[in-house]
Amino acid sequence: NAGVTQTPKFQVLKTGQSMTLQCAQDMNHNSMYWYRQDPGMGLRLIYYSASEGTTDKGEVPNGYNVSRLNKREFSLRLESAAPSQTSVYFCASSEGGQGSYEQYFGPGTRLTVT
């Protein structure tokens, strides 16, 4: 039981390049999330998927797109990377979408955009 896995662990991009961050969970959870974490700031929600087949914008969606490929997988795409997107990205999942459910986080992807 691996929990939540993310790839890659580290990535360096040049401004304007694109990439996809992959996330998978093996806990049969319905809800999945993408957050970014910057120094001195809390985790900020980029996009979430309450259930398979649905996605919704979070607090900071600009510059990102997501795909809920199936119940297990939720990917985050940067179409044209910008230095402001340098951050640590965390994927998370929970059994349900309400705040009464604990979230399980992946190990993170450390992205640098030069």
Added chain:
Amino acid sequence: SQKIEQNSEALNIQEGKTATLTCNYTNYSPAYLQWYRQDPGRGPVFLLLIRENEKEKRKERLKVTFDTTLKQSLFHITASQPADSATYLCALDMSNTGGFKTIFGAGTRLFVKA
């Protein structure tokens, strides 16, 4: 807008003492509040959840209180150990707003000295 405040200054305590961390929030009345632990270079890990109608919740050496009048949660670690050194995040359930599910504070760094 909703705001969560956690002490940005690190908390330094001696092993064996009780650590108390504070989470204050404004402009909202969450139904649930969660606490997570985050170690450097890793994703957050769920610790405790407390409901708005619960004044206190305990789990081993951890205790959380939730004062909806003061809009404050306190997180206590009794008989602290160096292994408790980490960043602790509080998170509020926002599902009643119909939008984002959970918002996180920036966290408080705890150092426990042997």
